[in-house]
Amino acid sequence: xxxxxxxxxxxxxxxxxxxIARIGYEKGMHKRVSKTAQDMIRKFKLEEAxxxxxxEAVVLLEDLIELQARNLMERERFMQTxxxxxxxPHCSRKxxxxxxxxxxxxxxxxxxxxxCSPDCLINRATTLAEKKGYDVYVLPGGSCxxxxxxxxxxxxxxxxxxxxxxxxxxxxxxxxxxxxxxxPLIKNGCANTIFNVETLLATL
Ligand code: SF4
Ligand code: SF4
Numbered sequence: 001x002x003x004x005x006x007x008x009x010x011x012x013x014x015x016x017x018x019x020i021a022r023i024g025y026e027k028g029m030h031k032r033v034s035k036t037a038q039d040m041i042r043k044f045k046l047e048e049a050x051x052x053x054x055x056e057a058v059v060l061l062e063d064l065i066e067l068q069a070r071n072l073m074e075r076e077r078f079m080q081t082x083x084x085x086x087x088x089p090h091c092s093r094k095x096x097x098x099x100x101x102x103x104x105x106x107x108x109x110x111x112x113x114x115x116c117s118p119d120c121l122i123n124r125a126t127t128l129a130e131k132k133g134y135d136v137y138v139l140p141g142g143s144c145x146x147x148x149x150x151x152x153x154x155x156x157x158x159x160x161x162x163x164x165x166x167x168x169x170x171x172x173x174x175x176x177x178x179x180x181x182x183x184p185l186i187k188n189g190c191a192n193t194i195f196n197v198e199t200l201l202a203t204l
Contacts, residue, residue, distance in 0.1 A: 002190055003164055005056045009186040010194050016044050017199075020061075024068020037061040063163030067182050070170065071203070078179040081156030086129040086136045086204070087145060087169070089161050089185070091193040093138070094120035102138065108148055111138035124197055125160070132204050134158070145169045149176050156180070158203055160195050162188045 009016070019040060037058050041047065046057045093100050094117045102111035102122075113126045113136070126136045137148055142165045149157075149172070156179045159169050166182045173180040181203050187194035 003056075003060070003162060003188060005052060006189040007050050007052055007056075007060055007187065008189075008194075009050065012044060012046070012049055012186075016040075017196075019043075020064050021068050024065050024072060037065065060163065063167070064184055067163060067166055067184055071181050074179055074181065078156050078181050081154075081179050083154050084134050084156040084158070085148070085152065085154045086125070086134045087148075087157060087159040087161075088122055088125055088136065088138045089165070089193065090138050090140050091188075091190050092121045092125075092160070092185070092195060094122070096191050104140075108137065108151070109140060109144050110148065111140070113138060121195065121197065125195075125200055128197070128201055129158075129204055134204065142168050146172045146176070149173075149178060154178060158183065158200070160200060161185060162193070 023040075038054075040061060041054065041057045046052065046061070047054060050057070052060065090096075090111055093102065093111070100111075101114040101116040103114065104111050113122050115123050115127070117123060122138055126138075129136050135152070135154075137144070139145070142161070145159070157173060158181045159166060160183045161169065162185045166184065170180060170182070183195055183200045183203050185193045185195050
């Protein structure tokens, strides 16, 4: 399920994400979170930079902090896993129409990238993850997560998605005793979405 609002954090300075990582760490370590989401929204002028209103910015920021905290708490267990998969969102493909040469395998269900565009995020992520031994899936929706996990039985999963989808998929992974790490979209909207490839590489 997408957010009811669209956002684009791709032009926000990297320091913003370092702050989120720091606060997520504090939260994950059960320390008192010293800075509130509202403090960060003011500090990084998030409303001006994104056009979000304050309540939307708070929802987004709290989700990003929660995601970082969960990643941290799960990291050690994830590092012990052997059989891993990467789940990518179909909305980050360079093309969402017939210009995308991916094949859709309905039995999984997943798109299989055919690397038609060197600057496509899905192409870059797929190549990086396969080199590291991951099986890669490009999902048309969050409901595919449980279907694939029932068929393939992975021990660890890295998932890229918007915060709402990450939360839903996190519950699925928990229910199936699969260890997960999440990488958030920094621009949503269900088409031409963006995630940070360096963040993904560090997570893999
Ligand atoms: S590189 Fe892959 S995902 Fe991207 S447009 Fe081409 S086939 Fe589709
Ligand atoms: S932004 Fe992408 S991951 Fe999020 S709901 Fe839309 S299609 Fe799914």
